[in-house]
Amino acid sequence: MNIKxxxxxxxxxxxxxxxxxFEYNESEIWxxxxxxxxxxxxxxxxxxxxxxxxxxxxxxxWLKIPDVIKNYIDLSVYKKKNxxxxxxxxxxxxxxxxxxxxxxxxxxxxxxEMQKMIANKIGSKxxxxxxxxxxxxxxxxxxxxxxMNLNRDTQRMSKEKDPIFKEPTDGFxxxxxxxxxxxxxxxNWTGD
Numbered sequence: 467m468n469i470k471x472x473x474x475x476x477x478x479x480x481x482x483x484x485x486x487x488f489e490y491n492e493s494e495i496w497x498x499x500x501x502x503x504x505x506x507x508x509x510x511x512x513x514x515x516x517x518x519x520x521x522x523x524x525x526x527x528w529l530k531i532p533d534v535i536k537n538y539i540d541l542s543v544y545k546k547k548n549x550x551x552x553x554x555x556x557x558x559x560x561x562x563x564x565x566x567x568x569x570x571x572x573x574x575x576x577x578x579e580m581q582k583m584i585a586n587k588i589g590s591k592x593x594x595x596x597x598x599x600x601x602x603x604x605x606x607x608x609x610x611x612x613x614m615n616l617n618r619d620t621q622r623m624s625k626e627k628d629p630i631f632k633e634p635t636d637g638f639x640x641x642x643x644x645x646x647x648x649x650x651x652x653x654n655w656t657g658d
Contacts, residue, residue, distance in 0.1 A: 495541045496528035503544070511538045557610040560617040561601055567620050569594060576625045583623060587616060 496504070501524050508519040523531050568580045585592040590600035605613040 492536075492541045493528040495544050499544060501525060507539055508535075511535065557605045557613045560610070560613045561605050564613070564617045564620050565598060565601065567617075567624055568597070573626060574624050575627045576623070580620055580623055584616065584620065587619075 499507075504524040505520040508523055511519055519535055523535065528536075564584065567574065568577055568584060571577050574580070581594060581597060582592050584590075584601070585597055588597070588600050588604040590596045601613075604616075
C-alpha cells in the first residue's frame with residue numbers, strides 16, 4: 467500500500483470518527499434542551515416531511531428519533547461551549563477581583579501566600595500565569611458560587627500594607643460626628 471492511499475484512508479477514518487463523536491454529543495445536547503426548545507426545533511422542519519414531529523418526538527431520547535428526521539436538525543447551534551463565554555458575568559467579576567488581589571504587591575503584603583492558597587484550591591502550579599489560566603477553567607467547571615467563595619477566602623486572607631480605612635474604636639470613623647447627618651440644615655431633627 468502506498469503512502470497516499472494510506473493518508474486518504476486515515477483522513478476518511480478521522481472524519482468518520484469525528485462524526486461518531488459528534489453524534490454522541492448530539493444525544494447530550496438533546497437531553498440538555500428543554501421540551502419547549504425541542505418542540506420548536508421539530509416544528510421548524512418542513513411540513514412535507516410527515517406528521518407533526520413536535521408531538522411525536524419532543525419527549526423522546528435522541529437515539530430513538532428516526533435518522534430521516536435527525537438529518538434535518540442541526541444541534542451544533544445549541545452546543546454549549548466550555549470556555550469563557552459560559553461563565554456568567556458575576557463569575558467574571560469575582561475572578562477578576564481575585565486576580566487583582568493576588569497580584570497587587572503594592573497594596574497587599576502576602577500576595578505570594580494568597581497565590582499559593584489559590585493554586586492549591588484550583589489545582590494549578592504556583593505561578594501567576596498558570597493560575598490565570600486555571601482560574602478560568604475553575605470558574606467554568608464550578609460556577610459562580612465556587613469562584614465567589616474563592617474570592618471571599620482571598621479577601622479574608624489578604625493583609626494590607628497600609629490600610630486606607632482603619633478600624634474605628636467607638637463604632638464610628640475617626641473625626642466623624644455620628645449625628646451630623648441628621649443635624650444637617652433642613653432636617654426636622656430637634657435634638658430630642
